[in-house]
Amino acid sequence: MEYTRKFSDKLSVEQVKIELLNTAYGNGDTFLAKLDPRTLFLWYLFFGIFPWFIHNVSVLVGMFIFMVVTTYVAKVSPLIIFILCLGLLGQGGYLLIVSLFFGGDLSALLPLLVLTIKLSVISLASITVFCSMNPDKLSDGLLKIKVPGQVSFSISYGYRMLPTLLEEYHHVFQSFRLRGKAPEKHGFLYIKTIGYFVKIAMLSFYPLLLSTAKRARTTVEALETKGSMYGFNHPEVKRLKLAGMKMKRKDYLFLVGSSLYVVGLFLLL
Amino acid sequence: MTKHIDIKNVTFQYPGATEPVLNNVNLSIEKGDFVAILGGNGSGKSTLCKLLNGLIPHYYVGDFAGEVTVNNLNTLDHKVADLSRTVGYVYQDFENQIVSPRVLEDACFAPLHYGLADYRERGLRALQLVGLAEVKNAFVWQLSGGQKHLLALASVLSLNPEIIIIDEPVAQLDPQHAKVIYDILKELNEVHGKTIIVIEHHTEFVASYAKNVVLMEKGNVTFKLPVKEALNQVDILLAHQIYPPQITQAAKMIGVIDSLPITIEEGLPTFSELGPLEAHIKHSASKLNPIVSYEKVNFSYKTVSRDKKQVLHDINCTIYEGDYIALVGNNGAGKSSFMRLITGLVKPGSGDVLVDGTNTRKLSPEHLAEKVTYIHQNPEQMFIEDCVDKDVEFFMKARKVKNYRSKVEQLLEQFELTNLADHDSRLLSGGQQRRASLAIGVGMHPEIMLLDEPTANLDISTRKHITRLLDGLKDTLKAVIVATHDMQLVCEFANRIIVMHEGRIIHDGDRESVFQNYRLLEKAGLVPPQIFSFTQSLGWDQPAYTVEEFAIRYQGRDVANGVYA
Numbered sequence: 025m026e027y028t029r030k031f032s033d034k035l036s037v038e039q040v041k042i043e044l045l046n047t048a049y050g051n052g053d054t055f056l057a058k059l060d061p062r063t064l065f066l067w068y069l070f071f072g073i074f075p076w077f078i079h080n081v082s083v084l085v086g087m088f089i090f091m092v093v094t095t096y097v098a099k100v101s102p103l104i105i106f107i108l109c110l111g112l113l114g115q116g117g118y119l120l121i122v123s124l125f126f127g128g129d130l131s132a133l134l135p136l137l138v139l140t141i142k143l144s145v146i147s148l149a150s151i152t153v154f155c156s157m158n159p160d161k162l163s164d165g166l167l168k169i170k171v172p173g174q175v176s177f178s179i180s181y182g183y184r185m186l187p188t189l190l191e192e193y194h195h196v197f198q199s200f201r202l203r204g205k206a207p208e209k210h211g212f213l214y215i216k217t218i219g220y221f222v223k224i225a226m227l228s229f230y231p232l233l234l235s236t237a238k239r240a241r242t243t244v245e246a247l248e249t250k251g252s253m254y255g256f257n258h259p260e261v262k263r264l265k266l267a268g269m270k271m272k273r274k275d276y277l278f279l280v281g282s283s284l285y286v287v288g289l290f291l292l293l
Numbered sequence: 294m295t296k297h298i299d300i301k302n303v304t305f306q307y308p309g310a311t312e313p314v315l316n317n318v319n320l321s322i323e324k325g326d327f328v329a330i331l332g333g334n335g336s337g338k339s340t341l342c343k344l345l346n347g348l349i350p351h352y353y354v355g356d357f358a359g360e361v362t363v364n365n366l367n368t369l370d371h372k373v374a375d376l377s378r379t380v381g382y383v384y385q386d387f388e389n390q391i392v393s394p395r396v397l398e399d400a401c402f403a404p405l406h407y408g409l410a411d412y413r414e415r416g417l418r419a420l421q422l423v424g425l426a427e428v429k430n431a432f433v434w435q436l437s438g439g440q441k442h443l444l445a446l447a448s449v450l451s452l453n454p455e456i457i458i459i460d461e462p463v464a465q466l467d468p469q470h471a472k473v474i475y476d477i478l479k480e481l482n483e484v485h486g487k488t489i490i491v492i493e494h495h496t497e498f499v500a501s502y503a504k505n506v507v508l509m510e511k512g513n514v515t516f517k518l519p520v521k522e523a524l525n526q527v528d529i530l531l532a533h534q535i536y537p538p539q540i541t542q543a544a545k546m547i548g549v550i551d552s553l554p555i556t557i558e559e560g561l562p563t564f565s566e567l568g569p570l571e572a573h574i575k576h577s578a579s580k581l582n583p584i585v586s587y588e589k590v591n592f593s594y595k596t597v598s599r600d601k602k603q604v605l606h607d608i609n610c611t612i613y614e615g616d617y618i619a620l621v622g623n624n625g626a627g628k629s630s631f632m633r634l635i636t637g638l639v640k641p642g643s644g645d646v647l648v649d650g651t652n653t654r655k656l657s658p659e660h661l662a663e664k665v666t667y668i669h670q671n672p673e674q675m676f677i678e679d680c681v682d683k684d685v686e687f688f689m690k691a692r693k694v695k696n697y698r699s700k701v702e703q704l705l706e707q708f709e710l711t712n713l714a715d716h717d718s719r720l721l722s723g724g725q726q727r728r729a730s731l732a733i734g735v736g737m738h739p740e741i742m743l744l745d746e747p748t749a750n751l752d753i754s755t756r757k758h759i760t761r762l763l764d765g766l767k768d769t770l771k772a773v774i775v776a777t778h779d780m781q782l783v784c785e786f787a788n789r790i791i792v793m794h795e796g797r798i799i800h801d802g803d804r805e806s807v808f809q810n811y812r813l814l815e816k817a818g819l820v821p822p823q824i825f826s827f828t829q830s831l832g833w834d835q836p837a838y839t840v841e842e843f844a845i846r847y848q849g850r851d852v853a854n855g856v857y858a
Contacts, residue, residue, distance in 0.1 A: 038595065045597050049394070049432065160394065184394040187434040187597075195674040198638050198658070202667060203677070203737065205691040206659040231677050234719055242389035245348055249377040250392070250448070255406030264408060 037194040041187055043103045048183055049158045055274075056098045056156035061165025063275040064153045067282060071149035075142045082293040084141045090285060091148035098152045108147055116140045159183040168266055173256035189236065196231045200224040296362075297324040297456065297488055298345060303359030305340065305349055313356070314340045316512040322505075324455070327482045327489045329499040329520070332509035333534045333754065334722045338492045339385070341509065342458045344368065345490075347376040364455055378407070381449030383442075385460040385492075390445045396420070396436070397429040400447045407452070419450040423477055435597065437625060439470040446477070456488045457481060463495060465670075465749055467623045467778045468820035471495075475502050494751070497538045497823055500524055500555040508533060524555045534754035539781075539824040539840050546844040557827045564831055570849035584741065584771055585612040585635055590644035592630050604630045606796045608644070612741075612772055619787035620776040621807075623818040626793040628776040629670070632743040635774075637661040648741075662688070666739035670746040672730035673719055681705070681721075681729050682714040688737045701736070708732040708762070724755030731762060740771040748779045760785060780822045784808075784838035792817045804838055 051057050056064070071091070078084055095105075116136055123132040157165065163176035204224060207216035247253075255261040300320045306313040314337045322328055332338045343349045347368045350357040361368040364379045384390050393399040401416035409415065420426045423443040428436065436444060442462070449457065459478070463471035479502055481487045493499055499506060499520060506523035508515040510533055516523065524530070524537045527545045536542065537553075540560045544553045547564075554560035592605040604627045612618065620628045633639050634646045637658040646653045648661060669675045678684045685704055689697035705711045708728045713721060718729050727747065734742060747763070748756045756779075763786060767773070777783060783790060783804065790807045792800040794817050800807060807813060808821045824843050828836040837843035 042595060042597050042599060045432075045434075046599070160398070180394065181392055184392060184433065188388070192674070195669070196677060199669070199675050199677050201638065201658040202636060202662050203688045203691070203733070204659055204662075206657055227677070230679070234679070234717065235673055238719055239386070239389045242384050242386050243392065245352065246384065246390040247392060248348070248352060248373050249346055249382060250403040251374055251377065251406035252392075252402075254374045255408070258408055261406055261408040264410060264412070265405060 041190045047101050051099050060271050060275045068153040075145045083289045086289040087145050094152045095148050098156045100155045196228040296321045298322040299362040301360045306356040308355045314512050320514050327504045329503035330492045330507045331535050336509040337512040346380040347373040378452050380456045381454035383445050383459040387445035391433050396431050403452050415451045419447040423447045458490045460492045469818040500538045525553045542840045543843050570846040582614040583611045586647045588645045590641045592641050614771045616772045616789050617787050618774045618789045619783040620791050622793035627796040636667045665741045666734040666737045667743045668734045672726040675730045676718040680715050681718050685732050685736050704732045704736050742773045744775045
């Protein structure tokens, strides 16, 4: 019982909110976070796609090690890493079981490991990049590479609303608890209680949708008065916004360093 | 002086509505004015304000007739974007108006998107004007409610508009913070020459700050008068469900015929200084049966930066049967946390809360719900179904209460919601929402009822209605706790007052011990009802707490002194 309580403390809506916000905004002072978003885009373009076409295990392992280092440098939240590991192990494990079930043997293990390493490299690269850019930086970066203003604004606004929405969800969820009736008995393996919570967790989304629709009305009006439409249609606004964005020496150094490392991997291994 | 705003014969009907919200409105406002718009819920106040920044007719394409000129711009010929630089609008639900994650960014948003190169300076200047410069790098979700309101105002000020409209600026604020925002508006008006328009229910603020008053009813402007004259129209105001300042009501009630005072200073010469009739101080019943007790309770929560914030420090308190408690103190004093601990939704960090002798640590909120009802500050957060009727029946249906349908019907009747039974609760007006949330609460047949700010955001008639309902509930409930900034409610309702300050209980007494303790009031940021301060200024030893009490004791004095004999 004590363990379940501790676990549920970690899993509270409050906690999820804190982790999400910290992942989004909390890593502003790392080396990677100070790079220009375009550098990170380029870097990600390579490490997010290229591993699919490499079959040399040692090169993959080398890249994996590099990704572990960058993930460490980016100070990614442990929760995210935990979820990632869970996902990768689940994926690999399930494929292994399926292959064994359909008459395969342990020789399937090696190709599965290769796949898992590829997936890890790509996932870690994504985590590194997206944890190092807060939503505003990401949205400015997208704007710079000619994504429409509406799209880049939506990203930054989405994050602005995230804590509000989570809080509201939490309130609705609590209202269900304050008026509802929990099962008298927990049932075998807490099945009844779990069922009850899953049910209200889902039901809580409906009121949230309705109230969000209502909020959106004010927001859209306010955006209109704050000149967002004007801004999206006038290129000088975009110039003004992105005036501070410059590729600096460390951007080039990072890109050159990464390329040298990858080239090195191919030559030496 | 030139007309700054000129509304001529304007009629407007929202698309899909059956009646126009504005009906042949004529109104002009001069530059540098400070106007308060009064009117009951649904009288068209907000719609009127949306005419001025062009949202009507450009954004809401309903049936529009007439002409609106703002700062010599005809709103039909100019876009929202042009008009917004002249007219700044702060919404009632201002929180949804904040669109960026960081404070400074939000303040800069408008000038940046209008392509003004000095957008950062503008944002900073606006933040300085409202006193938020220190938190410019904070995230908006770290701000308190009052700070968010100031930020919404700053975001509007960054465009340096000539006209500022602010919809219910103090609805959710404690008296100290409310004064802060009005003082800022006053400075903007007097020092920077802005035209200020507020929509306001609190006539005491109107009396102290506004220059002119516009009264609206059913889409019409009933009158526009200088503030003193306007607030003197007591009968007309009351007919529109607006209560003039207490001092004005008191003067009217004791039969002052010529001009009625609207502030304490004006009132002093009106009333003679003869001593009043003595007050009968009622002592509350002996306290025998404890129903809730707090034992050395500490409570904290984690903030986004992963620190712990301690909200309650070492609370010891017992609540007895027959207690009608008002919980008062500034925003952030820990009032809501104090109440939520009784619901079992949150558990104390250390110490224990006992409800009917059982530790809340051992009880789930679902279990406690059978004894305790918590009415949320924002009624919308209590609506979990898609219509009023289903929301009210939810608790009883889940518990398979016998004949629950007839009980639901009865509740809907009692709270005047029968006609609204199939409406979505979220789309009701503020007062209706409040009634619905109370109906939900009463439907749970609680022993203890907890109410968080039950009278915030209400026009006075709805407020009276709610107070009456609360009084009626006293018989069926063992104890009531009301957290509120509304000192009139405190004086009328409570037999015990608990004052909280920075997570501690700093006083536990009744209205005599609270309001006559000047240092306590100052420390906790409480402002007594106007009639109380006034009778104190008159030198009464036992000040009056309500207008009715004042009138009885003031006139009783005349009888006692043989004036009418």
